[in-house]
Amino acid sequence: MSHGVLASTTFHREESSGTPGPFFGLVGDTLQAFRLVLATEKGLVPRIIQRSKQSDRMHMIASGSVIIFSVQESGMKRWRDGLLWSPSRIEGNFLVYKEMDTYSRVDQQYASERYPKVFVKVDGLRKRVRWNTKVMKGTAT
Template structure:
């Protein structure tokens, strides 16, 4: 299988081993729009229902999923992991994994409950996804603290946004980056997962580096500036067709 692509005929291969619809790194609004356009054309399969437990094995660094709310019936994406509250990152939302799957936390809590009754409060905290009980302390990173692996701060922001400033951040943990557009009253969503080292090492490539994707003409509906929190740069050709021309200021 090509490193950047998986089966485009469906989410699950004929051998029953799940593969993600697409694998790579979604860096810019343009990258997200290329994937949505490819999914609209059927080049990349959309998720049409909630993932079952075996299909969640597809979720690894580089996995990218697209779904249409009406088509799939999915109103909220669930993947079985605990995530930090999302932070706005341009036209995306970004979150960092807290280190364990919900099933692992549940098993740990059950084990503690059977052996250490006095620690009920701690068990309750393990289940708290909204950080209300304080298991995950909010930490403010000093301005002079080094960036992740000494990388440029602008590059760090592209990869993780402001997550390092507020939460007990795991530099080698999984990140989740999401993107949404509502077209004609129907919401379409892109969910991507990555590890920083996989992006920085070049293991994960952007859609904009694949000719078969960059050759796609992005739908005019997707390029309507009113859809975006941070409108991208749009240029028009001599026929009046809009084209993505980079991130906005």
């Protein structure tokens, strides 16, 4: 979808909070992730610079959203969106998570309270994470 074309696939939310929306597109491989990080450093793609409110985060979560933030700049160690995710699986240089769902309260009463029943959400989101990409003086590691 994006294939390295950055400018035409970015968008900003125009709300009173002024919080920029995420990059929107497909990050198919490590090279595209690297290009997005470089574009973020140049200001071409928006990045998260501080922890946002839960309501703002939920507006950012949609199929195709790419959330970019710096641990040092934002003070966040990980992105928290309030959704339930599966354990990670390795897919190339990415960690992949699937959105999970729980049984309704009626079904929960029959499940063990210690181990609630969870399952992959039908038509749920997939989260691909490229962690620890660093840009230092024109190079990325």
